[in-house]
Amino acid sequence: MNVNQQTPMASPYGQPQPGYGQPGYGAGYPAPYAPYNNPASVYQPGAPPQGCSPYASFPSKAVAANPVSDLSSPLDLGPLRGPPTSVPAPVSAAPQAYSHYGQGEMQNGPPPGSQAPPRPAVSQPYNQGAVNLSGPPQPYPQQYGAPPPMQQVTNQMTGMQISTGPPTAAGPGYAPPHSSQPPTSAAYSIAPHPAYTQGPPPASMAPSQPPPPRDPAPPQPYYGGPPPPQHPASSASAAPLPPPPSSHQSFPPTSYPGPQAPLPAGPQAPLPPGPQAQPPYAQGPPPPGSQPHYAPAPPHAHGSYPAARGPPPPSQPGPYPPAGPPPTSAPPGHYQGTMPPQPPAGQPATYHSGPPPPRAQMPPSSMAQTNHLPPGPQGPPGPLGPPGPLQQPPPQPGMQGGYPPQQNGAFGQVRGPQPGYPGPYPGQQNYGPQAPAPAAQAQKRLDPDAIPSPIQVIEDDRVKTTEPFTTGVRGQAPPLVTSNFHVKDQGNASPRFVRCTAYNMPCTADMAKQSQVPLAAVIKPLATLPPDETPPYLVDHGEAGPIRCNRCKAYMCPYMQFIEGGRRFQCGFCSCVSDVPPHYFQHLDHTGKRVDCYDRPELSLGSYEFLATVDYCKNNKLPQPPAFIFLIDVSYNAVKSGMVNIVCQELKTLLDHLPRENPEMDSVVRVGFVTYNKVLHFYNVKASLAQPQMLVVSDVADMFVPLLDGFLVNVKESRMVIDSLLDQIPEMFADTRETETVFGPVIQAGLEALKAADCAGKLFVFHTSLPIAEAPGKLKNREDKKLIGTDKEKSLFQPQVGFYSTLAKDCVAQGCCVDLFLFPNQYVDVATLGVVPVSTGGSVYKYTYFQAQSDRERFLNDLRRNVEKPMGFDAVLRVRTSTGIRATDFFGSFFMSNTTDVELAGLDCDKTVTVEFRHDDKLSEETGALMQCAVLYTSCSGQRRLRVHNMAVNCCSQLADLYRNCETDTIINFFSKYAFRSVLTSPTKTVREGLVNQCAAILACYRKNCASPSSAGQLILPECMKLLPVYLNCVLKSDVLLPAADVSLDDRAYLRQLLSGMDVSESHVFFYPRLLPLMKLEGDSLPLAVRDSEERLSKGGAYLLETGLHLFLWVGANAQQELLLNIFGTPSFGQIDPNLTSLPVLDNPFSKRLREIVDAFRAQRSRYMKLIVVKQEDKAELIFRHFLVEDKNASGGASYVDFLCHMHKEIRQLLS
Amino acid sequence: MTTYQEFIQQNEDRDGVRFSWNLWPSSRLEATRLVVPVSCLFTPLKERPDLPPVQYEPVMCGRANCKAVLNPLCQVDFRAKIWACNFCFQRNPFPPSYAGISDVNQPAELMPQFSTIEYVVQRGPVAPLIFLYVVDTCLEEEDLQALRESLQMSLSLLPPNALVGLITFGRMVQVHELSCEGIAKSYVFRGTKELSSKQIQEMLGLMKPAVSGQQGRPAAPQDPSATCRFLQPVHRVDMNLTDLLGELQRDPWPVPQGKRPLRSTGVALSVAVGLLEGAFPNTGARVMLFTGGPPTQGPGMVVGDELKTPIRSWHDIQKDNARHLKKSSKYYDTLANRTAVNGHSIDIYACALDQTGLLEMKCLSNLTGGHIVMGDSFNTSLFKQTFQRVFSKDYSGEFRMAFGGTMEVKTSRELKVCGAIGPCVSLGAKGPSVSENEMGVGGTSQWKVCSLNPSTTLAMFFEVVSQHNAPVPQGGRGAIQFVTQYQHSSTQRRIRVTTVARNWADAQSQIQHIESSFDQEASAVIMARLGVFRAESEEGPDVLRWLDRQLIRLFMFHLRRSPFLQVFNNSPDESSYYRHHFVRQDLTQSLIMVQPMLYSYSFHGPPEPVLLDSSSILPDRILLMDTFFQLVIYHGETIAQWRKAGYQEMAEYENFKQLLQAPLDDAQEILQTRFPMPRYVDTEHGGSQARFLLSKVNPSQTHNNSNGWTQEPGAPILTDDVSLQVFMDHLKKLAVSSST
DSSP states (O other): OHHHHHGGGSHHHHTHHHHIIIIIIHTTSOGGGBEEOTTTTOOTTBSHHHHTTGGGHHHHHHHHHHHHHHHHSTTTHHHHHHHHHHTTOHHHHHHHHHHHHHOTHHHHSSGGGGSSTTOSTTHHHHHHHHHHHHSSOOHHHHHHHSTGGGGSOOOOHHHHHHHHSTTTTOHHHHHHHHHHOHHHHHHHHHBHHHHHHHSSOHHHHHHHSSSTTTTTTTHHHHHHSOHHHHIIIIIHHHTTSSHHHHHHHHSSTTTTHHHHTHHHHOSTTTTTHHHHHHHHHHSSSSSTTHHHHHTTHHHHHHHHHHHHHSSHHHHTTTTHHHHSSHHHHHHIIIIIHHSTTSOOTHHHHHHHHSSHHHHHHHHHHHHIIIIIOIIIIITTHHHHTTHHHHHSTTTOOSTTTTHHHHHHHHHHHHHTTSTTTTTHHHHHHHTTTTTTSHHHHHHHSOOGGGSOOHHHHHHHHHHHOOSOEETTSTTOOOOOTTSOOOEEOSSSOOTTTEEESBSEEESSHHHHHHHOOOOEEEEOTTOOOOTTSOOOEEEOOOTTOSOBOTTTOOBOOTTOEEEGGGTEEEOTTTOOEEEOOGGGOOOBOTTSOBTTGGGOHHHHOSEEEEEOOGGGSGGGSOOOOOEEEEEEEOSHHHHHTTHHHHHHHHHHHHGGGOOOSSTTSOOOOEEEEEEESSSEEEEEOOTTOSSOEEEEEOOGGGOOOSOSTTTSEETTTTHHHHHHHHHHHHHHTTTOOOOOOOOHHHHHHHHHHHHHHTOOEEEEEEEOSOOOSSSTTOOOOOOOGGGTTSGGGGGGTSOSSSHHHHHHHHHHHHTEEEEEEEOOSSOOOHHHHTHHHHHTTOOEEEOTTOOHHHHHHHHHHHHHHHHHSOEEEEEEEEEEEOTTEEEEEEEESOBOSSSSEEEEEEEETTOOEEEEEEESSOOOTTTOEEEEEEEEEEOTTSOEEEEEEEEEEEEESSHHHHHHTBOHHHHHHHHHHHHHHHTTTSOHHHHHHHHHHHHHHHHHHHHHHTSOOOOTBEEOOOGGGTTHHHHHHHHHHSTTTSOOTTOOHHHHHHHHHHHHTOOHHHHHHHHSOEEEEOSOOOSSSOOOOBOSSGGGOOTTOEEEEEOSSEEEEEEOTTOOHHHHHHHHSOSOGGGOOTTOOSOOOOSSHHHHHHHHHHHHHHHHSSSOOEEEEEETTSTTHHHHHHTOTTSOOTTSOOOHHHHHHHHHHHHHHHHO | OOOHHHHHHHHHHHHOEEESBSEEESSHHHHHHTSSOSEEEEOTTOOOTTOOOBSSOOOBOSSTTTOOBOOTTSEEETTTTEEEOTTTOOEEEOOGGGTTOBTTBOOGGGSGGGSEEEEEEOOSOOOOOEEEEEEEOOSOHHHHHHHHHHHHHHHHHSOTTOEEEEEEESSEEEEEEOSOOSSEEEEEEETTOOOOHHHHHHHTTOSOOHHHHHTTOOOOOOOHHHHOTTSEEHHHHHHHHHHHHHHOOOOOSOOOTTBOOOOOHHHHHHHHHHHHHHHOTTSOEEEEEEESSOOOSSTTOOSOSBTTSOOOOHHHHHTTOOTTHHHHHHHHHHHHHHHHHTTEEEEEEEEOSSOOSHHHHHHHHHTTTOOEEEESOTTSHHHHHHHHHHTOBOTTSOBSOEEEEEEEEEEOTTEEEEEEESSOEEOOOOOTTBOSSOOSBOSOSEEEEEEEOTTOOEEEEEEEOOOTTSOOOTTOEEEEEEEEEEEOTTSOEEEEEEEEEEEEEOTTTOHHHHHHTBOHHHHHHHHHHHHHHHHHHSOHHHHHHHHHHSOOOHHHHHHHHSTTTOOTTSOHHHHHHHHHHHTTSOHHHHHHHHSOEEEEEETTEEEEEOOSBGGGOOTTOEEEEEOSSEEEEEEOHHHHHHHHHTGGGSGGGHHHHHHHHHHHHHHHHHHHHOSSOOEEEEEETTOGGGHHHHTTSBOSSBTTTOSSTTSSSSOOBOOOSOOHHHHHHHHHHHHHHHHO
């Protein structure tokens, strides 16, 4: 909405929009919409549909965007994105996808009935597709296209809508829109498209605006077959506006062109695009083949559009009606009235489906506002409330009235299911059959393709990143984590070790506070580098140890300035001057550099290691080699699930792969074994014994180690005894009837063993159940779903007893790292059991309902990797900074006994520590800000070392510089860690609000200080942060912050803990999963990913979705036989075994390539992902849908579009 | 009746009883004046090869608080088939099975020669014997090896159905599970933590599965051997256990320089006791502790692990410097009482050159009837043979050990029982025959003797309660009945009943009779026991003074110098050890302990007993001294020279060879029967080990009073102790002064 409103910018568009926004929101939201930044050009999104009318506005936005964007930085992008966005007609996009595939335009017809059904994405798709097609058909392509633009903003209206939506009730909001004016609705619907388009193509926007009506239509298409259509649509809309094309062009160029052409045509024009778009989906971008399908759709679309334009409303109406299917009747009326012709059911349907409630609602309102202005429409809607809107629509068949009613109808249904946002998604459901109905909704929404697309951003960066990244340039942001790049260490740490949220820090605390951008670094000290990059060099400064600043104790690094002919050096951190020890003296050259500068890693590189001296060791004694102790639960459940057997079998081979520094040598790591249930069994596996001996300790209240000699042994020497033991353990406990377990004493046992052996080490605990046996650390089952959502919810994340915190402290003191492998069949209280692992730098792995057969692979791979991975023990990490800032907060798996030293009993190559910095003085632009992260640790060979990572960033006195050098992925990493930690102390609701507020503040600050003046209704996002809303929404919707009903408390606690150690690339894919279409696998490159929305899925295809934890293979119900044959070796969808955990090995290039991809994915992640085959419309699809993070989810999480609108509203509020 | 000597001997042979007085003064006043109380030494299980047990149960008096057993002293009316209890005078009908009774058809228990009779109880479950080895692993490898062998050997001596268990300890305590195949399994307890019996049983998984009952699983029927994996029949785990013992390693925890190994004896015993308590209460069981040093950690710790802190000496104790003494004594005392309640007994085999904490642990054996054996090393024949002798068998091939005995004393009305001194604990059975005046363990008429052997002897004290003005009618007899129930080593429950009677005598009119009925030996031993008992509980000097006030005899001189009362020159452990044996051995052995026997071998004639006096130490004699704990062969100076010169090898000095051989043969004879094996010392004039002899003899000649070394025969003793002569003189003075 806002976006639309913003349109004001573009007088034409803007105005209309404003109307919407203001009016509708008016009440609540002033025209704000306009604000959406330029770039985004506001989301016309909402507008799109209505957009058409709004188009103008959009365009304007778009335009505005451009300008603005320029300011903001995004400019360029702005346009780009704009286009895409606009084009895509976001909302529709998704639907389109389906539609495309489905082709079901026809369905559109049917849609009516089912808006609600919409879900059946497929159907909708068709409609949408159709619609979209009509509009901007090429959903995907377009989208991509859209992405490019990213920067901008993405204005989007959708956002706006949301704003309207703000009232979560959405209903009202939505209603209003509709009521307001069909146009509005149109706008929304259009908006989406526009939005996308806008971003990029503000220009296009402009153009589009005029066409708005048409646009609207496009939007619809979106819903139907979102993406493609959108573009087209956008293009279409754009068509009107030549500019857009450009933007669109980026991606959908082809399509656009087409569209554009069409655009001119007017409504029809859109249609054409639609077709084209469709084609894209179906086939290539080009409409060709697909067109047919779409064509049909397009036609409708066109029809609609045309009508729409004329009747933009119609189109919209159409949608609504559909929504109403039930509404149908009503809608029809309305729509028909408006768009009767299009009736297109198709379009409407699409819209409905696509837009579902939310969108619809939102859009409407916005629409209304924009077009009609707040006047009637909005007002009404508001009152109406969700339902109202729906109903209203009918009344106002025409634009305003019409939409509302329709929407209402549509929404009504939809809403029923999903209040507020949910509605929209439901709409999606429509996709399937109901598509038609959705269409209406779609109209209202922002065009999903018009809003910033993560996929586009990722792809742009990937394409852009061709040169190796050199770290020598201060303040330069590295490529995204999703890009492949080579790093050359030229004085700063590689981004693989350190990533910052901002590479240009504000000089003053005030600026930092004003911007609200977190200043943090995500440090992965022992990260594994790719084979073509050199691991840190090991430097030995001799007996005196590493050379350090006398005052702040910073280690020798490139920031040390040598003076007085090289006899002294000045510390870059504290400026203190220290003497250079004689053995380290070297002359300086004429530039003041040491002559040996490039011979010494510590003077020329960002990362290197020092050999530590005995002064750096505990008790001033060189450390012993570490030990691994395996503690295996042998209670009934553990045995029955097959876990014990598997672990014992696996250990036999694993023991040959203990970490070692020199692959030629045998590992010096010693091992020990313990099994336990209610009591503990230690094993004496001394090499001299013929048989292992079991020592039972039942005094769990006061744990101790019953033996010393023979417990920790060298694998090679005791091989026979160990093998015998591992063979016998499963037998010994095969008939156990013991169900109770202990847990605290198990860790104590390991700890005591390490203490007795006077070494650091790692415990591998394989545990199954809640420890209810009488012992320290005994737990109760406290899972209480009733607490969820209340203020007491936080207590569920806190440990149940204090015992484990104390234990963790002891573990850390000894350098005892604990890795926990859980195999629960019910609640085990991960929140409590995880305390020790999390505080000791360990990991928790959870295999719920573990079954030997299906989970074996995952578990074994995790275990293998865990055992083999390089790690350091008994580590202390300290971050030193230059004067002006200091590290104030740390996140990760570790323990801190004071405020500066991060103690990690174990630190492996996958663990990260996120550090937040705060100003305590002013920074200078000249010197920038320096940080040095030093990690003192014991290597797996027992060598004490110091790893040093240096990082220098720029400082700025202009906020714009800050916003230009941010890294959203890192910010999200920080935000999520911060939020996930906050749930321990605050209700999740407060945490969510806090996140939204901070995010809004960041964006508002940008808007206020960096963006060129533009309409308040425009959403303007900084280029570097244009994905912030979508990612933030993902964080907000995560199971931790907003649990679905079926998410257990354990899962949440697990994820919460898991996240604390994630690096940026893991958190990125965790929050925004990678979704790859598998229709075509060619060459070595991966297929282009698609956005995480159901709308993007084609019923006829198969997709691979990866989250870093899960790997899904989604198969559409109409997947082509050939595809199925290639993947599964069966031609029938029905014959696919949903329990498959690995792909059949088939001798065809496709299967090979697919398996390669799967393997590559797995290799990339620190945890093995079990493959889950999800058949469309199967039960498992529910789980899968959960990861389609751009969609609304069942637990109340907003869709991307809705959230963007909401953000926009928040920003507007801040600005006003 | 012939002489009292014969009477006494006959009584001892038949009933195992020796009274201090064989005529009892008829009133309390007179009895008190006699100084030596009416008391006896009673050997409950005196070996009676001629006494086959009867295969039925005793007939008991029907009166609830009497329950005396039918005996030869009862009046029987054969026609009415009624008998009158001679303790409470209750008239009881014979049970139906005695229907055929008549003058000429009397059951054994009515025949005078069966004043001691043994019944076999047929009912009740038959529980196998249980042997639980508690083995210290903080030993030198050599010791451990010897111990391993001894233990393995002992397996072959056990009855096949006996249950056997193994607990090892060092820094930790390990309870070995014997039933498992494959991996050797053991339960480990930390050596520093005191655990309750319940905790121990829980940790060992011995608790009745009450919990599983809740889960709907029917509780499995209790089969002791199945439920307790730690105690298994010897025949089943023979191989396993032999292997296990063979693989027994020294405690693997490193012992830093300057430290003692950490030895968790206290916890190990508590685990052993707890285990038996839970699994086999009230069944004969023997915990056999083999330890090579003092407990150094945890409850029952006797000394810290710092070598620089020596273990407590009498000196420390007197100065109240023994920090762990009270605490650990109390700990072991509690443990001993628990053990006794369950009818189990604890043996201690302590072999070390230094003290092992017997002082603190002595009650474990004292209260439960267990053995204490003290040696220098497990690798000595002293230990090996003693241990072997624990499993010696009697004439009928049964072990000379009995378990879970309870001894009840019934007295006729004129007498009450004051207490008992011996390896027993009170069962707290009050009754009409219990005197308020306690001597020894009193206040009860029943004692528990957890472990008995044929030589186990208790001293019983009685009190005559008849008033002076109501003397017992002349010719009346006082009767005492000892009823001992026990578990025979064949696992049968048996009851042995001994009924004795003595005549009453009026002290005023029959004082000579009473005097002549005095049993000097018995009285000496009884008084000595009383002294030792007091010494245990009172300060040493007080006891000596008390003793000095008592009867004065030559015997007392030796007693006074004996290690039982005198702690000088003995470690606390040795004192405990000596006392332990003194209060349980029979009269003969006790006498030897108090006044060692000294035999002299010479060319002048057959071996002759000589005075335990320094004057007996002559150059041309070979002396054989038996102190019970030591067997010393001492070659006089001349003999030693001859022997060194090798005369015995020469044919013409065959007689010398025989002379040398004679004491050896005699010693061998003593060694054969003695338990525990005495320390066997073969020394000569001037030998370092001659001290054993020199410290025992009466120092009639010392460096103080001998003028010129060779003036008188004999050898001067370097001591400040007074000689008997001085002692007697002093006593006479005292006697005179006290009378004035």
